[in-house]
Amino acid sequence: MSENAHTHCKHLLGNLSEYIDGELTEDLCREIEKHLEGCENCRIVLNTTRRTIDLVQTPIGAESLPAEVRERLFKRLQLDDYIPHS
C-alpha cells in the first residue's frame, strides 16, 4: 500500500461513522467515494460495518416488556390502579 493510499484509508476510517449515517458534506462524500472505488479493503470495512449496524437494528427476539415485569413495575410504583390493559 502506498503511503498516499494509506493516508486515504485512515481518512476514511475517521469519517466512517458519519459517512454511514449520511452526515458528511457532499464534497467529503465524493472524496471518500473516489477512494472507495480503488480500495477494496476500505469497501469491505464499509460494507461490513454497515451490515453490523443493520443487524443490530433488526429487533432480536421478542424484546417487548414481559407482562410480569410490567405488572411488578406498576406495583412498585403504586400505580396498580392505573395499569393499562394491552
Add this chain to the structure above:
Amino acid sequence: MKAVTFSNAKHPMNKSTLPEISLEALRAGDRAEFARMVDAYSAPIYRLGLRMLGNPQDAEDALQNTFINALTHLKDFEGRSSLATWLYRIASNEALMTLRRKKPSFNLEDLQTEDSEETPPEILIDWSALPEDELLANESKKALDAAIQQLPAALRVVFVLRDIENLSIKETAEALNLTETNVKTRLLRARLFLRERLSAYHSERIVRKETP
C-alpha cells in the same frame, strides 16, 4: 456508493408513535398521566437495561429504579431536553451505577483519549452479502449479543443509545452529558469493535464452508 440513513420506523421509541405526555399534568402529580408515561417508555428502558447489564434481573431493577428516580426528580425537570432523553439519562445512569457496583474499577471517563487514532480493522473478509437467514440465525444473533456485552461499558452505552435506541448524536450527548465529539468517537470505536467481532465470527464460518 450512497450513504444510508437508517429509518427508525421499527423502533417503539420512534417519536411519532409515542403518546403526547403532558409535562404539566406530570408536575401537578397526576398519577394517571405518570402511568401513561411509564407505559410508553418502560419497554425501551427495559431494553436499554438488558443491553447494558446483560441479564433480566438487573434490567428489571434498573427499570424500577429509573421510574422511581423520575418520580422523585420530576419537579427538577426543566424540559430543556425531551422527556425521552431525560428518561434515557436517568436509565443510563442507573445502568452505569449498577455496573460500577459490580466492578468498582470501572470508570466511564476511561476513554477520554480523543486524539488517539482508531485501531485499523484487521479482518478484511466481506461477509456482508451472506444470506439474511444465515445472518439472522439464532447462533449468529447470540454471537452479536455476546459481542455487544464485550464492548467496554463507556462505548456500549453510546452504542445502545445511538444504534439500538436510535437517539441522535445530540440526544445521546445530552443523555450522557458528553460532548458530541466524544459521542462520535465512542460510536465509531464501538461500531469498529463490533464489526471486528462479527467479522471474526462470520469469516470463520465462510472459511469452514470453503474447506472441503
